[in-house]
Amino acid sequence: MCTEISGGVCAPRGFLAGGIRCGIKPASQKKDLALIYSKSVCAAAAMFTQNKVKAASVIVSQENISNGKLRAIIANSGNANACTGQEGLAAARRMARLAAGVLQIDTADVAVASTGVIGVPLPVNVIEKNIDALKASLRGDEQGHADALEAIMTTDTRKKEIAVETEIDGKKVRIGAMTKGSGMIHPDMATMLAFITTDAAVHPSVLNSSLHRAVKRSFNRLTVDGDTSTNDMVVIMANGEAANKIIADEGADYEIFCAALEKVCVDLTRKMARDGEGATKLVTVTVDGAASEEAAEILARSVASSNLVKAACFGADANWGRVLCAMGYSGAGFLPEQTDVSFMGKTDSVQVCKNGEAVDFSEDKAKLVLSEEEIEIFIRLREGNGKASVWGCDLTYDYVKINGDYRS
DSSP states (O other), X not given: OOEEESOGGGSSTTEEEEEEOOOSSTTOOSOOEEEEEEEEEEEEEEEEOOOSSOOHHHHHHHHHTTTSEEEEEEEEXXXXXXXXXXXHHHHHHHHHHHHHHHHTSOGGGEEEEEESOTTSOOOHHHHHHTHHHHHHTOBSSHHHHHHHHHHHOSSOOSOEEEEEEEEETTEEXXXXXXXXXXXXXXXXXXXXXXXXXXXXXXOHHHHHHHHHHHHHTTGGGBOSSSOOOSSOEEEEEEOOTTOOOOBOSSSHHHHHHHHHHHHHHHHHHHHHHHTOTTOOOEEEEEEEEESSHHHHHHHHHHXXXXXXXXXXXXXXXXXXXXXXXXXXXXXXXXXXXXXXXXXXOSSOEEEEEETTEEOOXXXXXXXXXXXXXXXXXXEEOSSOSEEEEEEEEOOOHHHHHHHHSTTO
């Protein structure tokens, strides 16, 4: 049993969070510097962008988390600190030292994250001037979580947050999380910052395997625009304060924890897809009956990534031929002559293709379904038990407007 609760990253016992405005972009009045802190040492795991061009924060965090331990995450918005050379790397390491200094912990126990414009030097001096205020902002309640979340947002228009509670070994265990991400999003660690806290007692290697399992079925099945960022990361810290028997290998407790973590990650994935830059709709593409889960994922990802499909969703146009076309160039094997396609909304659905051919359907009904805020393209094959969903959004005029002047 896994239930949603309030509190975000501060819901698990022993975690504090905070956020302030330090003026990384002087013209912006929003909070831009966040801190998440555990009162005790945490087992930690992370996944990072697969882009060969990696931000300085990614390099430093990869180094610091290599021993499977963390106690804090410091993150800024307004500047990606990517493609900034040795100066940028020094700035990221300085951020870690500053956080460690005010928290009186080891520098190696601090992860660093940045998001914003690429290729601009990070004004780390303003972070240094405000590091004491950042520490003072730490709180163990929902407000602390909210301040930290605001501080990592960029073009986001909606908050992406969740906390859940489950039971492991007779103990109440909590997982809390926040993400930011709206554009430059595509599978392979998506494009986002995601910070997850839990009071579960979990061995670092087990925490790492559970994170990989959850990300595979959530963040790596997210696409907005086909671009994979330089700064992507998801970090999880587990401080063990729930006092359950440590999860050190696979088994019943491991499965309960994995299910709760996957629920958290899928929820955040859906929220990021719905808040894709300029988006008006959340689009879920589900393939069922494929030869394998992997084949289903490849097919669904191809459809969700298609600009023609995304544009049709924006215009509420039941152009199902674009769906089959995208499947056809996905690289996954399937039988077009055994493919059915339906468009589904919350209250109604319409089948538009059966066995790879058109069927009679009401264009008016299809338009109503595709005009809903959340729609699903459901594809049924007859080749096996493989099933996967990929989440994306429609492609609108506003996406071009937002990204046409992002730097300014």
